[in-house]
Amino acid sequence: MPETAAALLPADEAGWRLEDYLRRGGYGTARRVVTTMAPGDVLAEVRQASLRGRGGAGFPAGAKWGFVPQGGSGPRYLCVNADEAEPGTFKDRLILLRAPHLLIEGMIIASFAVGIRNAFVYVRGEYGPAVRRLEEALAEARAAGLVGPGLFGTDFGLDVVVHRGAGAYICGEETAQLESLEGRRGQPRVKPPFPAVVGLFRSPTVINNVETVATVPGILARGADRFLGLGLPKDGGTRLFCVSGAVRRPGVYELPVGTPLREIIEVHAGGLPEGARLKAVIPGGLSAPVLLPGEIEVRMDVESLARAGSMLGSAGIVVIAEGTPILDVLMATARFYAHESCGKCTPCRIGTSWILKIVGRLRAGGGAPDDLDLVAGLAEGIKGRTLCPLGDAAALAIGAMAAKFRGELERAVAR
């Protein structure tokens, strides 16, 4: 699929500038959309493409846009989620570095479809070079009249503000991101109301992941059916799979939705290094329950992974080779969630840190097999009880590790 690969993620950063992007036909789709299409038709096209959100939850983007109430005179906002913080995920950073104008073009189209005049990009605090690249690209676009009032000779305009986060995982959660954007502590809000109805500054707000928005111009350029045909009927197109860990060629691979996990690991990422044997795969960022070697025939789409008891999440594939103690993996995982829990709701705040305390004790050699039951039980106590999905994520990731590697963990604890 060389054509689509080039369409979403260029091979390097060389051609990020506006002049290069324009030479490749950049902003042509936005121009055509804004000058010739009705917003409702744009929305219909995105719905037709079965574009699922690329951030983690996999919610259909067209449906999300459609939740924004029609009419009304107040402002609406677009918030592009560039807080990419899920361990094992590094695709949005590459989009920002290599194709910032593709993202901006996507923002124009999405905003036009939903009737938005003000957009924000919430960029992860650690992404210094990426945020500078985006700012530069925005300056270019503004100077060229591609961002600002009266785009393409119409009365449609779009203003874009880049906001840099402070490095909290929770700010990738959409309502926490809105709180943070509004200047408060980044902590999730109770839903409903959903952001599409009551979002940023109490106004209807669309929050989409960077990749989701950057995928939109391609859909409008080549048509929804073409996009849909690349992937699966209910999960269209291609997506960026981030492969890291024990593979020969770690990196970001743009592949059709539904590509088998084994193919991504063995063909695209070059398989495991010489002599290494596969032990486990985390298929969709750390929060996705771990898969065993016998489970990697699974196709990489939202529904297939859900059926396999895991999730596609952010499509961050972490490959773990034999020889890596699972207790170490569990420890790193527990430490991450205990550190990043925002602390707002009880089960996540106390549950994740309690689990970390136990796992730390196990690793220090002070455990008993019962402790594994306790870890599993505490994960159950978190699951389904928290304010935002990140509690579930912690519980599922930890619970799956504790369950699937029970034997190894028991042996490790007994030593």
Next chain:
Amino acid sequence: MSAPKTVRLTIDGRAVEADAGTNVLRAAEKAGIAIPHFCFHPGLDVEGSCRMCLVEIEGLPKLELACSTVVREGLAVRTTTERVRRARRDVLEFLLAEHPLDCPICDKAGECRLQDYYDLHGRHPGRMLEPRESRAKKVPIGRGLILDRERCVLCTRCVRFLRQVTGTGELGVFERALRSEIGIFDGTPVDNRYAGNLVDICPVGAITSEDFRFRTRAWFLTRRPSICPHCSRGCAVSVESRAGYPLAEGERRVYRIAARENPAVNGFWMCDLGREGRRDIEAGRLSVPLRQGRPDPGLSWTEAAGEAAAAIGRIPAGERGEKTAVVLNGRLTCEELARARASFVDGLGCRNIFFADSRPGRADGPLLTAERTPNLRGAVAAGFSPRLPDLGELAAARVLLVFGSRLAEHHGGPELARALSGGPRTFLFAAHAGPLDGLAEMAVPVAVPAEKSGTYINIDGLAQAFDRSLEPAPGGPAEGAVLEALARGLGLDRGGGDGR
């Protein structure tokens, strides 16, 4: 505004009606079904963070928050299923895992949600082997409030109260995850006149008041409803006293005054001035009757009232209205004021009726009014036009009856002494001691508002009846009884009086 629409739903199989827009938690509460909760407070925005109020809602796969789920027609809620019980127990286990369990020295013990809910919904053995986090246990955060971070369950009621009710925002949550803690910003303490409410709304013993800490136990206290007499708002309060023990050194009759819910007047809150009113009940009281300024334990209030009536009786009948002066006050109940009017105005034809009360302060917006007396509207309703007397008006009388000690706040002691010496025979009936005590021929103690029953009309014209919330100090009758005795002595008794 039209009446709120009613929605029908079922909770635990029971048909329940609730106003549209209310949440499941309040609808259940109204139907007598308690759903445990820490962070939800009806006077604050929904936070949804404690996760204690999770319930099952038919048709939804996950447990839902009773605090954030708005009632809908046909909603079927279950609060007693195994899943719900399990969720409650798990949330309690998490909270208690990091709780110091210092109930034996905690002032909230006995009225603590965490304690009560563990008893009702937890009853699990502790499973955490690791040491608990140790945190600061006595952080002064201002206004005599002490924060114990180990006991805190991070419900953020305090933070939200200061943001949403007072708008002062002195408290915030700092740090993240298990390190999260409540605190003040950069050494700027809590500083507003409603800070005492933080103690009321803290569901555990994390915020306590220096005034109450370590003084008694919650289970020794008798709580009786009353109306706050310290301004004309008429906030609903609870007077919390300890009865049944002889007062030893350091013990109090009233340990605290807390806010009581009244949507029509004060919502859920009261001001700190009202809370400090506990001192008004105990401190500075006129405790022993005085005759010519000297303690006379043998002097009863009935004798004083009888002597006062006799003194008026000795004025020639035609001059009684002219030569009798009465100073009333805005702490008298509507019933007492009506009796005063019947006796002095209708009975004696007295024209010299005055009022002396605390000086007005500043209204502060939320509740506290400038008027610092509870029943001036009642005085007007009884047909009086309250005004202070000038000294000449007092000096011209042959008999002066003074109710209350506040006259001396407006006229200095020496001036009062000059006006009254060789002037009227003065009889004082006051709850608190003051410079007038020594100037009166007889001075006898009477009750404070918490010790009597009656009706006050607040600044908005709302009449609120209240019952005695505290046994009166021995020998200290309500002014109503004094007024009745006076009426009897003057031959004006119309019967039907209340001896209290």
